[in-house]
Every structure is written in C-alpha cells, then in structure tokens.
Amino acid sequence: MNKLLLYILPLLVVLLGCDPPQTDGETSTAGTNKDTATAASAPLVEDPDTTLQPVQHLELRALGNTIDEIRYSTDTLETKAGAMVKLTFINEGVDMPMVHNVVFTASGKYKQVALAGAKVGASGNYVPESDLILAATPMALPGQTVELEFTAPTEPGLYDYVCTYPGYWKRMNGVLVVK
Numbered sequence: 001m002n003k004l005l006l007y008i009l010p011l012l013v014v015l016l017g018c019d020p021p022q023t024d025g026e027t028s029t030a031g032t033n034k035d036t037a038t039a040a041s042a043p044l045v046e047d048p049d050t051t052l053q054p055v056q057h058l059e060l061r062a063l064g065n066t067i068d069e070i071r072y073s074t075d076t077l078e079t080k081a082g083a084m085v086k087l088t089f090i091n092e093g094v095d096m097p098m099v100h101n102v103v104f105t106a107s108g109k110y111k112q113v114a115l116a117g118a119k120v121g122a123s124g125n126y127v128p129e130s131d132l133i134l135a136a137t138p139m140a141l142p143g144q145t146v147e148l149e150f151t152a153p154t155e156p157g158l159y160d161y162v163c164t165y166p167g168y169w170k171r172m173n174g175v176l177v178v179k
C-alpha cells in the first residue's frame with residue numbers, strides 16, 4: 001500500500017502540478033490578449049478627446065447687483081466647431097434676486113427662448129423645452145459658480161446665449177461665435 005501511495009502521490013502531484021501551468025498559460029494568454037486589446041483601444045479612446053474633439057474652456061461671469069447693473073462679463077464667447085465646451089459660470093451678484101443662468105440658443109432666438117423660459121417658471125428652472133436650445137446651465141444663486149459641458153455646434157456660425165431669469169434677457173445676452 002505504501003508503495004502504491006508512493007506511486008500515486010507523485011502522479012497526483014504531476015497531475016495537479018500540470019493543471020496550474022495550463023491555467024496559467026490560459027490566463028497569460030488571455031492576459032496578453034487583454035493587454036493587446038487595451039493597448040489597441042486606449043488610443044482610440046484618447047483620440048476623440050485630444051485630436052478629434054478639442055476642449056474649449058470658457059469662463060463667463062454675471063456682474064452687477066441691481067436690475068439696472070446686471071450684465072455678463074462679456075457679450076461674446078468663442079469656440080471651435082464641434083469642440084467640447086467646458087463653461088464655468090460665476091455669479092458675482094450678492095443679493096437674492098441676482099439669480100442667473102446661461103442658455104445657449106440658435107441664432108437670433110435668445111429672446112424667444114427667454115420669454116418661453118419665464119413662462120416655465122422657477123419649478124422648470126426658467127428653461128423651456130425647445131429645439132432652439134443647445135445647452136443650459138442650472139440657475140446660479142448669488143455667489144454661486146456652476147459648470148456646463150456641451151458639444152459646440154459642428155456648423156460654424158453665430159449662436160446666442162441668454163439669461164432666462166424673467167426680464168434679465170434684455171441686459172444679459174451675448175453671441176457664441178463658432179469657428
């Protein structure tokens with residue numbers, strides 16, 4: 001019996017020992033495939049960000065603390081067509097009625113969108129559902145900073161942006177130049 005065990009044990013060891021290398025071989029093959037896949041797909045993931053879709057950082061501030069003073073820090077923003085626009089919108093207003101947003105619209109449509117937004121009211125964030133809207137920030141309360149990311153139109157041209165808080169569109173609007 002002991003002799004038999006002596007024969008069987010090495011056999012078991014060989015069998016057991018054989019299995020892990022096989023699994024290892026499979027694992028490393030799979031690992032190699034994975035690595036190859038990762039290496040091959042990584043540039044594909046990076047390309048749209050770095051070359052195909054440039055990133056355009058924009059900053060806009062809301063200035064003034066009365067209805068007569070309110071204005072955007074600039075009435076012109078510029079981006080490349082199709083770029084990933086990352087807008088930082090800073091509301092420098094102090095008192096509560098100084099609530100602002102930035103809504104990007106089709107060319108010449110800022111007033112129409114703002115009037116529709118006023119009807120939507122606070123519950124709808126003063127932003128109407130509309131095909132004329134490219135993108136909209138949340139409302140920024142006094143002192144708040146909000147961020148907005150959107151893809152700029154692929155068609156170069158002039159687009160609008162406006163604050164849709166009721167009545168503010170008259171003084172808070174501008175042109176997004178897409179080149």
Ligand SMILES: [Cu+2]
Pocket residue numbers: 062070099100101163164165168172
């Ligand atoms: Cu405003």
